[in-house]
Amino acid sequence: MSNLEQNCIDAGLKMTAPRRVILQVLGQAGDHPSVDDVYARAKEIDSSMSIATVYRTLSLFDEMGFVTRHEFQEGRSRYEVSSDHHHHLVDLETGKVIEFKDEEIEKLKTKIARDLGYDLVECRLELYGRKIKTDG
Amino acid sequence: MSNLEQNCIDAGLKMTAPRRVILQVLGQAGDHPSVDDVYARAKEIDSSMSIATVYRTLSLFDEMGFVTRHEFQEGRSRYEVSSDHHHHLVDLETGKVIEFKDEEIEKLKTKIARDLGYDLVECRLELYGRKIKTDG
DNA sequence: ATACCTGCAAATGGTTTGCGAAGTT
């Protein structure tokens, strides 16, 4: 049984067929799929899958912390299986999302918030860039 | 004539009554108003103002670079008159938006993008926090 | 048995747009 599935059981969620399918899709996803992406992939496994269920399940998993919802600047949500804290760089040409971590940034943002009189609760850091051409 | 108004004229935009009202509202706004905020304030000056015009005008001004559109994590857009590059801290309790600048962050994000093989084109950095209570 | 889930279709809510009328240069 997958890690994600165990999480669901531990959380007291009922393990239904649609959920298992969505968990499988998420477990196999190496990217940051949109709701439609998840829906399309799930539908290949079980063609009776409903988009409402995908929306509901992803929202639920997000609340539970199993997945993280992102709203990059493109007008729809993308999800990823939750993992260590990191940020994202979005390739403006391909839409590809690259993850990165940086200790200095972490310290800096906490300090900035504190200097402004705030406890940092959450943070959104997204870089948008174009691949540097290495003279081809 | 306001700076913003001059910008519009220079850009070849027609100076209509609704636009003048919206410019006035933007010029007086010290905050980061939503479309509805701008609409409400504009309507106080000219009750015939249409929300469609507010949407169209703000989008236009955004494209022109006169204002900057933000989508904080609350499901609607907020606008601010464009100014020096800065980032935002959102007060989770009040929704108030605080601006800040930080040279170190600027350097760091450019470096991070470069290290990943990208030219940094754009960036979104938003901190969400709760005010530190100073023992009242 | 009884919560909880699901699929469907309809509703939502912010935003955009077609159209004919009105305004700007």
Place this chain on the structure above:
DNA sequence: AACTTCGCAAACCATTTGCAGGTAT
């Protein structure tokens, strides 16, 4: 006069939700 821009109402689109039937525990 020529071209924009406006206001209205309808359209859009991602997302949410009410409901009636189905399912895991």
